[in-house]
Amino acid sequence: MTAPGPAGPRVLAITTNDGVVQARQLVRALAQECRLSLVEQTKLVTAASELARNTLIYGGGGTMTADLVQERGRRGIRLVFADQGPGIPDLDLALTDGWTSGTGMGLGLSGSKRLVDDFLLDTVPGEGTTVTVTKWAR
Incomplete structure (x- = not known):
């Protein structure tokens, strides 16, 4: 079972570019609080930026829920990006390195997955997408 952080989860709306910037800032602050190394x-922060941008651009906006977590004696940060957008019709293609919908660099999902320790993606075409990532302190 995962214990929530002392301040509890923080929910941030991602409905504009400012929301993407605020998401990066919150994640940076939590990463410092969790004592993650600079690397x-x-x-x-890079993974969060990509996922927040995806939430805004492809999901039409949504939320990021961020929390400090503890599990089996280790500390980490869990981020959940959720939208009610069109979902991802071809998940295998979307997770292919270098694939882009035409407007991005092709780093988004596959790059974000490589940058974190745990990555879970749940999508239903026509209903939305939720991406949960966790980074553990070493």
């Missing part, structure tokens, strides 16, 4: 902080 691990950068990886997590």
Whole structure:
């Protein structure tokens, strides 16, 4: 079972580019609070930035829920990006390195997956997408 952080989860709306910036700032602050190394902080902030941008652009906006978590004696940060957008019709293709819908660099999902320790993607075409990522302190 995962215990929530002392302050509890923080929910941030991602409905504009400002929301993407705020998501990065919150994740950076939590990464520092969790005492991730500078390299691990950068990886997590990069993944969060990509996922927040995907939430805005492809999901039409949504939320990021961020929390400090503890599990089996280790500390980490869990981020959940959720939208009510069109979903991802071809998940295998979307997770292919270098694949882009035409507007991005092709880093989004596959790159984010490589930058975190745990990655879970749930999508239903026509209903939305939820991506949950966790980065553990070393």
